[in-house]
Amino acid sequence: MIRRLIPLFIIIAGIAIFQLLKLTRPEPEPAGQTERSWPVQVMEAEFDAWQPALPVYGEVAAPDLMTVTAPVSGRIAERPVSEGSRVARGDLLVALDPADVEPVLQQAEAEVADLRAQIRSEQIRVETDRKALAREQAIRENARRQLERTRSLQGSNLASQRDLDTARDAMEQAELAVTLREQNLAEHPARLDSLEARLQRAEAALAAARRDAERATATALFDGVVARVEVAVGDRVTANSPLLSLYQPRALEVRARIPARFAQALEKSLEGGQPVQATSEDQRYRLALTGFAGESDPRGPLGIFRLREDQSGLRPGDMVPLVVLRPAVDSAVAVPYSALYGSDSLYVMTEEGRMHRVPVEQVGEALREGGYYDALVRSERLQEGDLIITTHLPNAIEGLKVTVAEAPGAETE
Incomplete structure (x- = not known):
């Protein structure tokens, strides 16, 4: 008889222990909504005088070909x-x-x-x-x-x-x-x-x-x-x-089509005695703009560039990607293109960790040592030291909460 009651006693004991644990558990904190924070990369706004870079394609020519x-x-x-x-x-x-x-x-x-x-x-x-x-x-x-x-x-x-x-x-x-x-x-x-x-x-x-x-x-x-x-x-x-x-290799020149909207400013610089410099995209060749061809077309005139240093490796007919340095602009900031939304705005990070939209004017491009280009922008509403958000967020909006993410490759302590 007692053997038959043992399973029943075990079930009753298990139920009693479960009820005891249920009564003695800690009360959970009430659940509440938490705002998500998006990790972003930032850079400080540094104003400086920049010479905007104008990328063009030039063709090597021999004007004294005999x-x-x-x-x-x-x-x-x-x-x-x-x-x-x-x-x-x-x-x-x-x-x-x-x-x-x-x-x-x-x-x-x-x-x-x-x-x-x-x-x-x-x-x-x-x-x-x-x-x-x-x-x-x-x-x-x-x-x-x-x-x-x-x-x-x-x-x-x-x-x-x-x-x-x-x-x-x-x-x-x-x-x-x-x-x-x-x-x-x-x-x-x-x-x-x-x-x-x-x-x-x-x-x-x-x-x-x-x-x-x-x-x-x-x-x-x-x-x-x-x-x-x-x-x-x-x-x-x-x-x-x-x-x-x-x-003559020493007399080689590079002829590149200069967009009409930039040609007039470059020509004024030459007339004012200010040299206009250019480099190849790989930084191998340095050139100087000596003038423009006598004829033009709707795209713009042909700029004539003379090589200043070594011309080895160049032959008539070669195509050379050039970077022409336009007249300098003051109070400009170089930012990655990922920081721009459209062509006229970017976001800065406020002290509260929120995104704030700032309208900007794009005044050109800046050539970096790695061969890539940054956008040159300026704005009266952008202050020295502002944290410009360089991570491009598809859901970017005024007031979105963000945090500064660790830069890729940075060491963790």
Whole structure:
């Protein structure tokens, strides 16, 4: 009987212990609503004068690119350089076969020599004509006196009509000879002028032939780099055909399209004597704006930048991302773009740990050492030392509770 009651006693004891624990438990604190606080990163507002960075893309150009052309038709005899070759002033670039150049030069020299000989002959001829004219005038005078004597004799019936005709013919022949000689002498200046004009043309042709002969062997006029090669040894070329081109690495420039809304301020800086500097995005190259191209388009003018230091690695046609430093702006703060909401506001953290919206004006960008950009903003409602919230919260609103989160990578104590 007792064994049957043992399970019942165990159940009753368990119920009694449960009731005892229930009666002696501590009273729980009343539950209440707690406001959530959002962790954020902050930065102190530090006002300073900044030069806004203007990112643009520029193309490397060689304004003094020199193209060597063939002065005459001929065959390429030598071409010791190739594309990309570095040459020094005076180095041979390309040469035409002398067999194609020398005949033209020799022909021009022969033409000059022939005309000089003709001029000498004309000068000798005029001296001879002057002497001959004096003799022929004397002969004419004798013929005139003979004609007068014959007429006198005929009047006395001492000369026949035939004698008179003979004397008259001799007089006319002597007169004709004098007339022709005088005509030759009168035409001498014109003949001499014509020969001298032909000589000048021939001498000009000779000078051109000599110049072409010299240019048939082209040498570098400066230390440079061969950009393009158009011919090979053995090729036949015509006059004025391009053979190769050469540029000076030190004279390379970068041309970049400057947006129209910034170009005027940059141009005013140059006119005021304030240099406008630029760097490549990787900080490898430093440049200076020297001016703008003469033509523009609706996007803006082309800015011309000269490299200030090393140009190694740059070639005409390369694209270079540039950062142009615009005129400085005062009282600006550089903030990460994550701090901005739209383009005209950010939030600061109040002393009570609440978000407070501040309207700002974005005045440009600031290039950081890591190659990234921060926004440059300023506002009369932003104070030095204000804690600017840099964490972008999708639910950001005026008065939202926030706490300063530990910066990533910070050591914990």
